[in-house]
Structure formats: structure tokens, C-alpha cells
Amino acid sequence: MPEPVLEIRNVSKTYTGRRGLFGKSDPVDALRDVSLTVARGESFGLVGESGSGKTTLTRSILRLEQPSSGQILFHGNDMAALSPRSLRRLRARIQIVFQDPYASLNPRMTIEDIVTEPMLIHRDIVGLDRAARRDRAAELLSLVGLGSQLLRRHPHEFSGGQRQRIGIARALASGPELLLLDEPTSALDVSVQAQVLNLLIELQDRLQLTYFFISHDLAVVRYLCTRVALIHHGRIIEEGETNRIFDAPQTEYARTLISAAPEVRVPA
Ligand SMILES: Nc1ncnc2c1ncn2[C@@H]1O[C@H](COP(=O)(O)OP(=O)(O)OP(=O)(O)O)[C@@H](O)[C@H]1O
Ligand SMILES: [Mg+2]
Structure with missing residues (x-):
């Protein structure tokens, strides 16, 4: 297996304390002993229904959330x-x-x-002056299939698919190697969804990116991902090569999920 980029080791997360208007709620075990490894250059899919812990895991990878226990390693470095x-x-x-x-x-x-905002946040690494940042932004826009003349426009002037392209350009601005894609196409129309997925595939190839792709849509995951993990109530139920999971699911949960999935629709 190629070098691991991301290793999630026995991560658990329990939310306690106050939430919302009505005061204290019961603790929620959002992640339970999750272990996953994402290799360089792969598209790893994390699939689970609403509330299964997908966003909690993504936020933990970014350290926007502190795991209650366990470790997250990036290139072997413990982020904590x-x-x-x-x-x-x-x-x-x-x-x-x-x-x-x-x-x-x-x-x-x-x-x-x-x-250009991520270039400013990471200017010690990106190291571009204002004019160079603008040039780089124009390049990124054309990389995601938008014209560089659009730099002076505002988000409301764009369609959903175009906005997601802008979101992708922003994510690429600091020169990342790992992209966390949290349901990046589920708010889009089906036809636009296919275009954005194909853009992601093309970018991954051109820029040698590693993807951690979160979705509840099995068809999308099957199209994009080389390996998949299924998460349910914060626990990884099954993990493996995409084709193996779809053709020979090992667990009852995976079988139910796959048989309930709509016909796999291959985007054009
Ligand atoms: N800040 C928080 N405080 C308390 N509970 C939370 C908090 N964030 C998430 N949870 C709970 O943790 C569980 C996992 O939530 P999470 O948002 O990670 O799920 P998800 O898989 O991303 O769902 P969705 O598909 O709807 O985005 C849910 O039960 C949720 O209500
Ligand atoms: Mg979520």
C-alpha cells in the first residue's frame, strides 16, 4: 500500500454539555473507536446516514473538534x-x-x-505578493473551469455548480495535498453534480491530490472512490475496496444499505 497520508487511530468523540436553546442534553457518542487509513493519491469514501458522525470526523481531522480519545496522524505526525x-x-x-x-x-x-484568502492565511508558505496572488487566483479559476474575468464578481452572481467550483478553487489556493470533501455535490442538481464530480476526478489526477470524500450517496461514492468505509452511529461497520463492498458486502448493514441504494447512475 502507498504511504499513508492520514491515519485515524481509535478516535472517539463524545459531545457533552449544553446545546441549543433548551439547556443540557444527554451526551452523544458521535464517534466510537474509529480507525481508518487513507493512502497517498487515493479517493477514500466515508458513507453514512445523517447523524452518523461524518462531519464530526472531518472536523476532528482539521482539529476544529478535539477527539475525546484516539489519535489522528498526518504523514505520521500526531496532530495533537x-x-x-x-x-x-x-x-x-x-x-x-x-x-x-x-x-x-x-x-x-x-x-x-x-x-486569495487562504494564500493570505498561509502567506509564510505560499509567499506571494498581491499581484501574484491575483494571478494565482485567475489560474485557479481557469483550473476549475471558470473564466478569470470573473474575479471582481460576487457569489450571488453564480449558479450552485459555479459556486462549488469557486469553493474548490479556494480549497486549492494554499497548495494542499489532502482535500476533505464533505458532501460537495449533494446540494447540486443531478446534471451539475456529474460535472463537479468529473472536475474533481480531473483535478485529482492533475494535482496528485488525496481525497477524503464524505457522502450519503452510494452511487456517487462508487463512481469516485477507490476504497469505502461505512459508518453507522459513529462506528465503522465495514471497510474495503469499493468494488468488493458493492459486489460482496460482508455485513447485514452494508447489504441493506446497498440494496436500498438507487440504481448506480454513472455521470456523463
Ligand atoms: N456540537 C455538537 N454538540 C452536540 N452534539 C453534536 C454536535 N455536533 C454533532 N452532534 C451530534 O453528533 C452526531 C453526529 O453528528 P455529525 O454532524 O457528525 O453527523 P453527520 O454524519 O455529518 O450527519 P449529516 O449527514 O446530517 O451531515 C449527531 O447525533 C449529532 O446530533
Ligand atoms: Mg455532516
């Missing part, structure tokens, strides 16, 4: 043990594309500001 400076450097190499391209782009910012 890093100094703030090392963690910041490492964060340039792990970026995220969010589900909702409407909510995830600030409506008051221009496309240029949105796409």
Missing part, C-alpha cells in the same frame, strides 16, 4: 502534539470543500478575495 506553528503549516496541506456552496462563500467578498 504539534506546536501551533507546525499545526498552521500543516493546515495549508489539508483543505476542505463544504456541502453548501451558498452558505460557504461570504456574499460580501469578491471571488478574488475568496480565492
Whole structure:
């Protein structure tokens, strides 16, 4: 197996304390002893229904959430043990594309500001002056299939699919090697979904990216991912090569999920 980029070892996360308007709620075991390894250059799919812990795991990888126990290693480095400076450097190499391209782009910012923001946050690594950042933003826009003349526009002038392309350009701006894709196409129309998936496949090939792809849509995961893990109530139920999981699921849960899935629709 190629070198592991990301290793998740026995990670558990229990949410306790207050949530929402009505005060204290019961603790929630959002992740239970999750272990996964993502190899360089692969598309790893994490599939689970709503509330199964997918976003909690993604946020834990980014250290926006502290696991209650377990370790997350990036290229063998325990992220919890890093100094703030090392963690910041490492964060340039792990970026995220969010589900909702409407909510995830600030409506008051221009496309240029949105796409150059990660270059500013990571300017010690990216090291570009203002003009070079603009040139780089224009390059990134054309890489995701949008015209560079659109830099002065605002998000509301774009369709959902175009906005998600902008979100992808932003995620690529710091030169990452690992992209966390949290349901990146599930808010889009089916035809647009296929275009964005094909863009992701093309970018992965061109830029040698590793994908950690989260979805509840088995058809999409089958199309994009080389390996898949199924998560249910915070626990990994089954994991393996995509074809093996789909052709010969080992667990009752996997069989039910796969037989309930809509016909696998291969995007054009
Ligand atoms: N900040 C929080 N405080 C308390 N409980 C939380 C918090 N965030 C998530 N949870 C709970 O943890 C569990 C896992 O949630 P999570 O958002 O990770 O699921 P998900 O798989 O991403 O779901 P979806 O497909 O709906 O996005 C759920 O029961 C959720 O209600
Ligand atoms: Mg989620």
C-alpha cells in the first residue's frame, strides 16, 4: 500500500454539555473507536446516514473538534502534539470543500478575495505578493473551469455548480495535498453534480491530490472512490475496496444499505 497520508487511530468523540436553546442534553457518542487509513493519491469514501458522525470526523481531522480519545496522524505526525506553528503549516496541506456552496462563500467578498484568502492565511508558505496572488487566483479559476474575468464578481452572481467550483478553487489556493470533501455535490442538481464530480476526478489526477470524500450517496461514492468505509452511529461497520463492498458486502448493514441504494447512475 502507498504511504499513508492520514491515519485515524481509535478516535472517539463524545459531545457533552449544553446545546441549543433548551439547556443540557444527554451526551452523544458521535464517534466510537474509529480507525481508518487513507493512502497517498487515493479517493477514500466515508458513507453514512445523517447523524452518523461524518462531519464530526472531518472536523476532528482539521482539529476544529478535539477527539475525546484516539489519535489522528498526518504523514505520521500526531496532530495533537504539534506546536501551533507546525499545526498552521500543516493546515495549508489539508483543505476542505463544504456541502453548501451558498452558505460557504461570504456574499460580501469578491471571488478574488475568496480565492486569495487562504494564500493570505498561509502567506509564510505560499509567499506571494498581491499581484501574484491575483494571478494565482485567475489560474485557479481557469483550473476549475471558470473564466478569470470573473474575479471582481460576487457569489450571488453564480449558479450552485459555479459556486462549488469557486469553493474548490479556494480549497486549492494554499497548495494542499489532502482535500476533505464533505458532501460537495449533494446540494447540486443531478446534471451539475456529474460535472463537479468529473472536475474533481480531473483535478485529482492533475494535482496528485488525496481525497477524503464524505457522502450519503452510494452511487456517487462508487463512481469516485477507490476504497469505502461505512459508518453507522459513529462506528465503522465495514471497510474495503469499493468494488468488493458493492459486489460482496460482508455485513447485514452494508447489504441493506446497498440494496436500498438507487440504481448506480454513472455521470456523463
Ligand atoms: N456540537 C455538537 N454538540 C452536540 N452534539 C453534536 C454536535 N455536533 C454533532 N452532534 C451530534 O453528533 C452526531 C453526529 O453528528 P455529525 O454532524 O457528525 O453527523 P453527520 O454524519 O455529518 O450527519 P449529516 O449527514 O446530517 O451531515 C449527531 O447525533 C449529532 O446530533
Ligand atoms: Mg455532516
